[in-house]
Amino acid sequence: MAEESAAPPPRATVITDRAVALVIVAVTAVFFVLTFGEVSAFARASAGRGPYFFPRVVLVLLLIVETVLLFSVFSPRHPMVSRRLPSLRMGLLIAATAAYCALIPLAGFLIASVIFGIFVPVLLGRRDYGVIVAVALVYSTAVWWLFERVFLIILPASPFDIGF
Template identity: 35%
Template sequence: MRTKNIVAALVLIALGAGYGYLTAGLPTRSLPNTPDPSFFPWIITACLLLLSVILLVQGLAAPRKGSGDSVGAPPLRAPVVFLVAFAAYVAVLPYAGFLLTSVPFFALLMALYGERRWGVIAAASLTVPVVLVLVFRHVFQVPLPKGVLAGILG
């Protein structure tokens, strides 16, 4: 946890500095005796920097072999694939539409969560998105993006 805290503190200090820089560029006040739009962001900048420095000091002062550092690293492959697939899904969704993208995404997620029966994957990944589209369209009146299937789905 020691290293993590130091890295987090440094990232947050950089964030605070960047935020402070942007705050300095905000418009100044236009009404007398009224705090600027930058008033609250300045307080946030100060708090962020102060707390980040405390975290940095705590990190540097902590013993090198913290109990948190000894925890085994979690398996990373599946979560990384999940997040990349999620981002790709969201990126393609506006163009290809909900149905066309959700079916393969659902199937991939089922496989990532350990489902190995391909029949179950096929059935579920077809059924769930179709049901969602129908429920949202007809029950909740929220049309989900149709994408390239707009002509077919109407």
């Protein structure tokens, strides 16, 4: 079995992994550039802490982390290239993220985040459902509270008239 895992992945897998990494970086870069568009009056009044402040910070951090991803995927000696990446899971994770973004306007930020926070760990192989649900609830609520109370960014509310 050790001999099978030491075999390099097929060339098509390496090319696919590199293409996916480049697409991820390109999408992040496009989102980053779009944050320099017209700034809302709320953002100007709150010293830039409007809807354009937080995403720019996150996108800069993502670009830094994605630089490591690019070095990993394009390095012939890195272990990431020497083993197969779970391309199906990666595709499902991208689809789940797109579904999460589509669900936010329909169900509200908090409900969509809890669902996403439960689905992603299960998709990635976690099976301790009690811990997953607890982390999804606490983390999503903490992020919602941070945006609403600290950053003063109003997030999409649930259409079910439940207060969040």
